[in-house]
Amino acid sequence: METGDFESLSGLWLDDGATPITCVHPGWPVLTGRGEVLRSYALIMANTDYIQFFLTDLRISLADDTALVTCTENILSGGPAEDGAELGPLVGQLVVATNVFRRTPAGWRIWSHHASPVLGETEETGDPEDGPEASNPPV
Numbered sequence: 492m493e494t495g496d497f498e499s500l501s502g503l504w505l506d507d508g509a510t511p512i513t514c515v516h517p518g519w520p521v522l523t524g525r526g527e528v529l530r531s532y533a534l535i536m537a538n539t540d541y542i543q544f545f546l547t548d549l550r551i552s553l554a555d556d557t558a559l560v561t562c563t564e565n566i567l568s569g570g571p572a573e574d575g576a577e578l579g580p581l582v583g584q585l586v587v588a589t590n591v592f593r594r595t596p597a598g599w600r601i602w603s604h605h606a607s608p609v610l611g612e613t614e615e616t617g618d619p620e621d622g623p624e625a626s627n628p629p630v
Contacts, residue, residue, distance in 0.1 A: 493543055495536055501529055505593055505600040512601065517586050517608040541569040541578055556594035557602075564588050564606065585609040 492500055505512050506525060514528040515521050516535070522528050545565040552559040564586040570579040588606040592599045 492532070492536070497529075497533060497536060500532055500536075503601050504528065505595070505602045507595065510593070510602065513603045513605075515605040515607075517584070517606050538570060539568055540571055541567075541581070543567045558592040558594075558599065560590045560592065562588055562590075563609075 504525065511524050512528050513521055513523050514531060516531060519531070522531050543566070545567075546562045547565060548561070548563040550561045566584045566586060567581055568584070569581045572579045586606045586608055588604065590601060590605075591603040593602045
């Protein structure tokens with residue numbers, strides 16, 4: 492995704508001819524099937540001049556030929572430049588993601604990706620008796 496290599500990204504997704512893949516980008520509806528999922532990545536890549544992911548809080552669970560991976564995606568991205576600039580304004584986004592992988596003869600492939608935006612603070616910052624506003628300040 493960071494290098495804009497659509498062919499490599501496409502090869503990461505499960506393609507066994509029988510199992511439909513699914514993807515939920517932050518704020519998007521569920522996309523089902525290779526056509527919908529890969530089209531979404533093509534659209535994102537076509538409209539994003541710069542993107543970088545910093546993964547944190549990585550957790551992996553393995554059961555036979557299936558792996559469940561959760562993480563926090565700290566995303567920095569920039570869209571098309573305006574007024575002769577080299578790069579559009581950079582925007583940061585915090586997303587939590589769940590990925591399901593299946594082991595195939597060609598290696599691990601993504602079966603499902605679900606990412607949701609983090610809308611507020613995740614750690615309590617105030618006294619619980621102060622009410623919900625104290626522990627979840629507006630963003």
